[in-house]
Amino acid sequence: MALLDVQDLSIDIGGIKPLDSIGFAVDKGETLGIVGESGSGKSLTALSIMGLLPLIGGRVERGSIRFDGMELTRLPEPDYRRLRGRRIAFITQNPMTSLDPVIRVGEQIDQVARLHLGLSGSAARRHSIEIMERLRIPEAATTYHNYPHQLSGGMKQRIVIAMALAANPDLIIADEPTTALDVTIQAQIVQILGELVREKGVALILITHDMGVVAQACDRVVVLYAGRVAESNTVSAIFASPRHPYTQALIGCIPRNAMERGSLVGIPGLVPSVARYPAGCRFHPRCTRSESLCEREVPVLERLASGAEIACHVADKHEAAHA
Ligand SMILES: Nc1ncnc2c1ncn2[C@@H]1O[C@H](COP(=O)(O)OP(=O)(O)OP(=O)(O)O)[C@@H](O)[C@H]1O
Numbered sequence: 201m202a203l204l205d206v207q208d209l210s211i212d213i214g215g216i217k218p219l220d221s222i223g224f225a226v227d228k229g230e231t232l233g234i235v236g237e238s239g240s241g242k243s244l245t246a247l248s249i250m251g252l253l254p255l256i257g258g259r260v261e262r263g264s265i266r267f268d269g270m271e272l273t274r275l276p277e278p279d280y281r282r283l284r285g286r287r288i289a290f291i292t293q294n295p296m297t298s299l300d301p302v303i304r305v306g307e308q309i310d311q312v313a314r315l316h317l318g319l320s321g322s323a324a325r326r327h328s329i330e331i332m333e334r335l336r337i338p339e340a341a342t343t344y345h346n347y348p349h350q351l352s353g354g355m356k357q358r359i360v361i362a363m364a365l366a367a368n369p370d371l372i373i374a375d376e377p378t379t380a381l382d383v384t385i386q387a388q389i390v391q392i393l394g395e396l397v398r399e400k401g402v403a404l405i406l407i408t409h410d411m412g413v414v415a416q417a418c419d420r421v422v423v424l425y426a427g428r429v430a431e432s433n434t435v436s437a438i439f440a441s442p443r444h445p446y447t448q449a450l451i452g453c454i455p456r457n458a459m460e461r462g463s464l465v466g467i468p469g470l471v472p473s474v475a476r477y478p479a480g481c482r483f484h485p486r487c488t489r490s491e492s493l494c495e496r497e498v499p500v501l502e503r504l505a506s507g508a509e510i511a512c513h514v515a516d517k518h519e520a521a522h523a
């Protein structure tokens with residue numbers, strides 16, 4: 201059984217339904233990418249797992265979120281509070297806001313270890329410095345005493361990740377942890393997260409809108425479009441043979457003539473807002489292969505023999521027979 205198993209998850213925020221039947225699983229030592237354009241439902245998926253929907257007036261309407269055998273959708277808030285930060289760490293989309301400007305960065309990491317692991321004094325400090333070193337923060341013992349404003353954006357981000365790690369969580373959910381950073385720093389952080397997964401066997405959900413990050417760091421990927429799963433597969437398979445027209449567009453595998461024009465940037469049109477989701481396949485107005493069926497019927501998410509999942513009326517679902 202996977203460490204985290206999300207099935208058929210639909211949520212409601214004041215009558216609005218931004219997630220419809222989302223499903224995926226992630227295991228220890230594995231990195232799952234959740235990818236999609238702005239507004240596709242990535243952050244709300246993270247909030248759902250963290251049990252934080254009530255904070256924005258939302259609730260799980262249907263489906264299941266199982267973590268290490270526990271059904272989180274029915275978990276009482278006091279139990280959830282013990283899970284958050286301790287067993288499931290969340291690095292939010294604006295991580296810099298997680299740092300307190302008037303407390304030394306090392307002490308902020310200590311606080312997590314103190315709260316969740318009961319470490320104190322020099323034991324907490326040693327634990328924090330060790331994590332800082334693992335995150336390749338130079339001169340960790342000195343940096344420990346710095347205030348956030350004395351550090352670069354990339355270093356601050358490493359401190360935020362160190363705080364997420366300080367309680368030895370089993371699952372880390374990182375919501376676009378690198379978008380505010382420049383590309384080289386971004387690549388370093390993503391690489392460090394990947395090492396943590398391999399060395400410590402944590403499970404990582406990496407939320408991003410960047411297929412390059414997915415290619416660099418993830419084992420599996422779930423492609424979200426307008427609150428639904430369009431396609432999910434291993435990263436190697438999805439890059440070798442993307443099936444959903446949206447995935448194809450995301451990774452630039454669109455028709456040869458577009459490639460020949462050499463002007464392949466983005467996908468024309470926008471993700472519709474929740475209030476204006478079209479009938480049928482939500483991608484159909486932007487899809488170059490849309491047929492009349494796509495305008496009428498919601499494509500069900502089909503699971504192929506290889507484990508690939510796809511929700512599309514027109515995609516090729518043929519798989520070579522296994523030997
Ligand atoms: N509190 C809320 N109330 C109602 N609708 C919301 C709320 N938060 C988000 N939404 C809507 O739900 C959809 C998904 O939002 P979400 O924040 O999960 O997108 P995202 O994929 O994380 O986008 P981004 O890449 O911009 O962070 C969007 O259309 C958004 O407008």
Ligand SMILES: [Mg+2]
Binds near residue numbers: 242244293
């Ligand atoms: Mg988001």
